[in-house]
Amino acid sequence: MVHFSLMDAYRLGVGHIRRRFQRTAINVASIALANSFLTSLALTDLFYQTYSILEGGGLGIDAYQYWLVTVALVVSVVGITNAMLIAVYERTREIGTMKCIGALDQHILILFLVEAVIQGAAGGVIGYLLGVLAALFSAGFTTGFDIIIKVDALELVTYFAGTTALSITLSILASLYPAWRASKLPPVEALRYEL
Amino acid sequence: MSYDTVIELRKLIRHYQMGDETVRALDGVDLNIERGEYVSIVGPSGSGKTTLFNLIGGLDKPTEGNVFIDGVDISQLDAYELAWIRCRKIGYIFQSFNLIQVLSALENVALPTVFAGTPNSEGIKKASKLLEMVGLKDRIHHRPGELSAGQQQRVAIARALANDPAIILADEPTGNLDLNTGMEIIDLLHGLNKSQGLTLVAATHDTKMIKASDRIVWMRDGQIERMERS
Numbered sequence: 001m002v003h004f005s006l007m008d009a010y011r012l013g014v015g016h017i018r019r020r021f022q023r024t025a026i027n028v029a030s031i032a033l034a035n036s037f038l039t040s041l042a043l044t045d046l047f048y049q050t051y052s053i054l055e056g057g058g059l060g061i062d063a064y065q066y067w068l069v070t071v072a073l074v075v076s077v078v079g080i081t082n083a084m085l086i087a088v089y090e091r092t093r094e095i096g097t098m099k100c101i102g103a104l105d106q107h108i109l110i111l112f113l114v115e116a117v118i119q120g121a122a123g124g125v126i127g128y129l130l131g132v133l134a135a136l137f138s139a140g141f142t143t144g145f146d147i148i149i150k151v152d153a154l155e156l157v158t159y160f161a162g163t164t165a166l167s168i169t170l171s172i173l174a175s176l177y178p179a180w181r182a183s184k185l186p187p188v189e190a191l192r193y194e195l
Numbered sequence: 196m197s198y199d200t201v202i203e204l205r206k207l208i209r210h211y212q213m214g215d216e217t218v219r220a221l222d223g224v225d226l227n228i229e230r231g232e233y234v235s236i237v238g239p240s241g242s243g244k245t246t247l248f249n250l251i252g253g254l255d256k257p258t259e260g261n262v263f264i265d266g267v268d269i270s271q272l273d274a275y276e277l278a279w280i281r282c283r284k285i286g287y288i289f290q291s292f293n294l295i296q297v298l299s300a301l302e303n304v305a306l307p308t309v310f311a312g313t314p315n316s317e318g319i320k321k322a323s324k325l326l327e328m329v330g331l332k333d334r335i336h337h338r339p340g341e342l343s344a345g346q347q348q349r350v351a352i353a354r355a356l357a358n359d360p361a362i363i364l365a366d367e368p369t370g371n372l373d374l375n376t377g378m379e380i381i382d383l384l385h386g387l388n389k390s391q392g393l394t395l396v397a398a399t400h401d402t403k404m405i406k407a408s409d410r411i412v413w414m415r416d417g418q419i420e421r422m423e424r425s
Binding site: 094103107 | 295310
């Protein structure tokens, strides 16, 4: 049985991310933007609702805006898939070398997916923080900026957990095809590959 | 020292289909290599050296014929078992070193032990011992980009030894090195072959490397043209 600890994959993943910081940054930014859009809508809604309960009135978010969020999330997924495919091409020789020294398909798969998780988590957290600011900015003038301490803190935590989990999931989904392609590269051709 | 056969090639044929044309990369090769032997494979480009290497190394499957490594016919193995053979039985050394750029020398050498499932601390210990053996004790935390070509090839040699393979396959290991560095690498490989009884199979054009070997196999047009003991 061949073991491959997640810790090893994590160390390799971090190495790649450091080395190719720009591309990673673009991926993270793409997730962060989509997530901040989602978070800001959800929290604006939450702020309005809290305000309505406390002060009365019927403030809310238009339903069509959730469509826009969906579009933003899809665009982000497509962007990550594209960037990950380029990363696979760039690393073809490296993948060939790894297979040559004994890596299994599943090792290569895990390697790319661990990177996807790291990117998704980073994008999720950054996106949430941006989203909180954006929601405060859009609702604050009506509800007062102290709405942030009036809302149920548990709701904020729940949204944080939910949107971060969604970001990680989308990042993994977006990377599945590129990671699968990388894992299936035949070692002989991969070794011969010149970029 | 008692010799036994570690690599046995029987009527090995590998044909590729290129459009309508069949390329006879290997056309009936029979070869036995004994444990502890140092064999140079020599021949012009296109003579089938690389194909032969890929077949011995479990990277490719023959069209016909058999490849026995330590008595196991690897042409019958599936992808999973081939990866196991590549991991434990064979150490690769490439012309262009092929180190993983994002990892330190130490991590590069430890990587095959990771794939083999060796516990991390053990792998690291093994890797630092090997790096010391190839004379890079004070360079273990350097990245490949921070090392000279000769030092990178030493790291690659240490990596090839990480899982105690039976066979070292070296494809033009001095091809990207200057004369003196090339000599050092030859001496290192030759020393390992003699002191540790490692079987060393090298494809090369380097006359110094050829001179150091026990046997020279000349290839032409996918066949063994002649063999020579030195």
